[in-house]
Amino acid sequence: MTQTLTRPATVSPPPPVPPRRKKHRDPGRYLRLHLPLLLYLLFTLIPFYWMLVFALRPAGETALVPWPITFEHFDTVWNGIGFGLFFQNSLIIALGTLVVVTVFALMGGYALARFRFRGQRVFLLALLCTQFIPGAMLLIPLFVIFKSAGLLNSLTGLVIADTAFQLPLALILMSGFVRNVPVELEEAAMVDGCSRLRAFFAVTLPQLRPALVAVGSFAFIGAWNNFLFALMFASKQDKFTLPVGLSYALGEFNTDFGALAAGGVVAAVPVVLVFAVVQRFLVQGLSAGAVKG
Amino acid sequence: MRTRTWAPYALIAPTLVLMAVFLVYPIASVGWFSLRQHTVTQPWKNGFIGFENFRRMLFEDQLFWQSLAFSAKWVVVEVGLQLVLGLVLALIVNETFVGRALARSLVFSPWAVSGVLTTGIWILLYNPSTGIFQQLAQWGIGDPGTSVLGDPATVFPATVVTELWRGVPFFAILLLADLQTIPNDLYEAASVDGAGRWRRFVSVTLPHLRDAIVLSTLLRAVWEFNNVDLIYTLTGGGPANQTTTLPLYVARKAVDSHDFGYGSALTMAGFVILLFFSILYLRLSKFGSRA
Numbered sequence: 126m127t128q129t130l131t132r133p134a135t136v137s138p139p140p141p142v143p144p145r146r147k148k149h150r151d152p153g154r155y156l157r158l159h160l161p162l163l164l165y166l167l168f169t170l171i172p173f174y175w176m177l178v179f180a181l182r183p184a185g186e187t188a189l190v191p192w193p194i195t196f197e198h199f200d201t202v203w204n205g206i207g208f209g210l211f212f213q214n215s216l217i218i219a220l221g222t223l224v225v226v227t228v229f230a231l232m233g234g235y236a237l238a239r240f241r242f243r244g245q246r247v248f249l250l251a252l253l254c255t256q257f258i259p260g261a262m263l264l265i266p267l268f269v270i271f272k273s274a275g276l277l278n279s280l281t282g283l284v285i286a287d288t289a290f291q292l293p294l295a296l297i298l299m300s301g302f303v304r305n306v307p308v309e310l311e312e313a314a315m316v317d318g319c320s321r322l323r324a325f326f327a328v329t330l331p332q333l334r335p336a337l338v339a340v341g342s343f344a345f346i347g348a349w350n351n352f353l354f355a356l357m358f359a360s361k362q363d364k365f366t367l368p369v370g371l372s373y374a375l376g377e378f379n380t381d382f383g384a385l386a387a388g389g390v391v392a393a394v395p396v397v398l399v400f401a402v403v404q405r406f407l408v409q410g411l412s413a414g415a416v417k418g
Numbered sequence: 419m420r421t422r423t424w425a426p427y428a429l430i431a432p433t434l435v436l437m438a439v440f441l442v443y444p445i446a447s448v449g450w451f452s453l454r455q456h457t458v459t460q461p462w463k464n465g466f467i468g469f470e471n472f473r474r475m476l477f478e479d480q481l482f483w484q485s486l487a488f489s490a491k492w493v494v495v496e497v498g499l500q501l502v503l504g505l506v507l508a509l510i511v512n513e514t515f516v517g518r519a520l521a522r523s524l525v526f527s528p529w530a531v532s533g534v535l536t537t538g539i540w541i542l543l544y545n546p547s548t549g550i551f552q553q554l555a556q557w558g559i560g561d562p563g564t565s566v567l568g569d570p571a572t573v574f575p576a577t578v579v580t581e582l583w584r585g586v587p588f589f590a591i592l593l594l595a596d597l598q599t600i601p602n603d604l605y606e607a608a609s610v611d612g613a614g615r616w617r618r619f620v621s622v623t624l625p626h627l628r629d630a631i632v633l634s635t636l637l638r639a640v641w642e643f644n645n646v647d648l649i650y651t652l653t654g655g656g657p658a659n660q661t662t663t664l665p666l667y668v669a670r671k672a673v674d675s676h677d678f679g680y681g682s683a684l685t686m687a688g689f690v691i692l693l694f695f696s697i698l699y700l701r702l703s704k705f706g707s708r709a
Contacts, residue, residue, distance in 0.1 A: 162510050162521060165503075169525050172539045172583060175550065179542050187548055229432045236429035248430060255441055256637065257696040259644030261665045262685045264672045265451065266444035289440035292433055321425075350532030352647045357673060368534040372651050375538060382542055389538040393531060400530035401523045408522075408595050 176393075179386030198387035202374075206384065208391050210363065211370040214280060215349055216395075218366060221284040222348035226295050227341045229288070231333070234299030235325070239308065255293040260286075261353055271358050278361045286358065287348040295340050302336030303329070335406050342403040346396050367392040445689070451682035458676035471683035481659060481667060482684065489643055489663040496581055496642045501635055503582065504589025509623075511590070512597045522594075529587035533647025540580040540652065541567075570657055577661055581648055589634055596630035597623070636699045640692060664688050 180198055182191030202208040236242070237249065260267075267286065276282030306329050314324035352368040359365065365373075371392060374385045455467045475482050511522050528536070543550050546565040555562035566576040600623065608618045646665050649655065655662035655670065662670075665688060671681035 158510060158513055158515060161506065162525075165507060165510070165525055166521070168583065169528060171550070172543050173527075175543050176539045179548075189553070229436075232429040233433045236426040240426035242426040245426075248434075251437065253699075254696055255437065257640050257692045257699070258441055258445065259640075259646075259665060259688075259692075261644055261646040261669050262688050263441070263444040263448070264669060265678045265681050265685070266447040267440065268672065269447070269678075270439070270444065285436075286440065289436040292436060296433055346530050350530075350535075352532060352534045352651075353669065368532050368647075371534050371538050375534070375541060375651055382545065382548060385538055386542055389535055389542075392535050392538075396530040396532075397527050400527060404523055404526050404591075405519075407591060408598070 173393075176386045176389050179382050180390045182383075184381075184383050198383035199391070201381070201384045202388040202391065206370065206374070206388070207362065207365070208367065208370055208388050211365045211367045212391060214364060215366040215368075215392075217280050218283045218287065218351075218355075219345045219349040221280070222287040222291065223341045223345040225284065225288045226291050226344035227337060229292055230295035230299040230340055231337070233292075233296040234301075234303050235329075237296070237300035238303035239311075249297075252293040252297055255290075260290050264353060264357055267354075268357055276358070278359050278364050280359075280364065282358055283351075283355055283366070284348070286354045287344075287351055291344050291347050295344060298343075299336060299340055302333060302340075306332045335409070339403055339406040342399050342406075345399060349396050448682045448685050448689075451678055452686045454679045454682075456677075456679035456682075458678065464679075467679070471680050472686075474680065475683050475687065481662065482664075482687070484659065485662045485664045485667045486687075488661060489665075492578075492645075492649075492661075492663055493639050493642045495578055496585065497635060497639050499578070499582055500585045500589050500638060501631065503586045505593055505627075505631075507586060507590040508593035508597055509619075512594055526587040526591055528584045529591065531584060533584070533645070534651050536580060536584045536648055537651040540576075540583070544576060567653060568657065570660060573653060573657060573661060577649065577652055580652060581642075581645070584648070585638070585642070588638060592634045593627060593630060596627055600626045632702050633699070636695060636702065640695050640699075643688075643692070643695075664691075 178189065178191050181194040181196075182188060183195045183197065203212075237245065271277050271282055271286075274282075276285065310328045310332075311321075311324045314328045315321060319327065350368060351366070352372065355366040355369045356372065359369070367388070371385070371388050374381075374388050452471055453466060453468060454464065455470070456464050507525060511518060511525065515521075531539075542548075544566050546552065546563050546568075551560055551564040551566065552562055554560050555564070566572040604622045604626075605618055608622050613621060643663070644665050645663070646669050649661055649663060649666055650669065653661045655666050664684065668681050668684045668688065671677045671684065
């Protein structure tokens with residue numbers, strides 16, 4: 126196996142650990158590397174495949190390879206059960222959360238990375254502590270707040286709730302990314318007469334593009350996947366999100382498995398695609414010490 | 419740049435407001451609710467009752483202790499297995515091989531899937547009539563009609579495997595990120611000294627990963643403690659409350675019976691446990707030691 130010619134150089138950075146084995150074949154390597162990888166891939170992919178099969182084969186059949194495929198289940202869930210609307214609601218909430226979380230995280234992350242101010246330690250401590258406060262445990266008071274603020278059954282309300290719970294971690298991550306951009310660049314621009322704001326937009330922001338992609342995507346995925354808030358705060362069917370719609374598809378006993386699978390595919394495709402794109406940024410960002418702040 | 423401007427405060431203001439309204443105030447109000455009788459469906463009975471909720475919780479509520487015990491079992495088993503499998507997976511995809519980028523995307527992908535969707539997928543896989551066990555039975559492996567989620571003997575392992583599917587990638591991603599920061603010189607030096615593969619793993623890799631392992635384990639323990647989506651939709655806490663965790667119990671009190679007062683008392687118990695973990699986490703992460 127020639128390990129030096131595996132990928133075009135543009136796809137990802139050079140492997141940090143150069144291959145220790147050179148040219149000779151090593152049968153132990155298959156046992157140590159390929160076999161466990163294959164087993165794990167099976168464990169990961171069989172459930173996905175199972176869902177696809179159910180989604181694409183006509184009801185009542187049991188073939189493991191569905192052929193001819195049918196889109197009847199997608200028609201059922203999208204038009205019949207209303208997943209089209211749920212999809213739209215989920216998308217609005219996820220995009221809204223993405224924008225708000227990213228902007229606020231950028232502001233706060235910049236403040237943490239570039240300023241020393243009174244109360245900074247307390248603020249950071251509070252951010253870290255939020256990682257231990259589960260939304261599920263706060264359902265009761267949150268419900269009361271949402272009710273008195275008139276935010277029940279409102280997509281805006283869900284954006285606010287998702288933002289509040291995702292912002293702390295996003296902000297910590299973002300401050301790590303900002304810290305990795307050399308402050309000297311910004312200072313040089315300011316010496317040249319830029320205001321701090323101009324310097325930020327002209328010098329630092331372009332460098333933060335991968336950070337924006339990573340933080341934004343996680344906000345999107347988190348909001349897209351949120352279940353309990355949507356279940357609790359949006360009980361009217363026209364405000365259902367995909368996870369809530371799915372949970373009702375699950376709840377009915379003797380489920381229509383084809384419809385459940387098709388609904389699952391609808392819910393899975395956007396996040397799995399987003400994740401496939403940003404997965405690389407995630408590992409790099411964490412590697413660069415973004416979470417060690 | 420130490421400044422005395424208002425700029426940093428203006429920048430963190432939105433975060434502070436959101437945290438105050440949606441995190442700090444709710445926590446305070448949980449404390450207040452826990453001292454009250456507060457049921458949405460019977461508002462005429464609402465009122466201050468002191469520590470009555472806690473007395474009921476500690477001395478009369480079997481399900482509280484049962485859910486607490488199950489939470490502990492769930493966290494230990496789930497986090498332990500996720501750590502071991504995640505470490506192995508991280509080591510594998512850190513090697514160089516053909517198709518590594520694709521393999522990483524594939525094995526990490528369940529991380530992006532929601533708890534409810536995970537449930538949906540595994541219900542399809544587990545269902546007794548057209549699931550994977552039925553398929554295996556057709557090939558002569560196992561019995562037809564096996565219902566792993568309905569049988570008290572198999573519901574726990576079945577739930578554990580389902581959450582593993584989604585949880586292992588978290589550890590793998592975090593540990594892979596840390597593996598990539600190990601300088602290659604260390605391995606070369608160890609090799610020169612005659613260290614074999616296992617010895618290099620124990621003497622170089624593991625010590626380097628120590629902090630990442632400790633922190634990811636603690637974070638994950640808290641998240642698994644709080645995990646509601648998956649169990650709520652997969653087993654609903656059943657059969658016979660066998661798989662009810664404390665947060666699930668709280669959520670059911672809130673969603674189903676609208677007993678906010680008692681649910682808040684249960685939440686306070688959860689907070690005490692989480693507080694313990696938070697302090698442990700902050701000490702281990704050496705909070706504030708950064709220059």
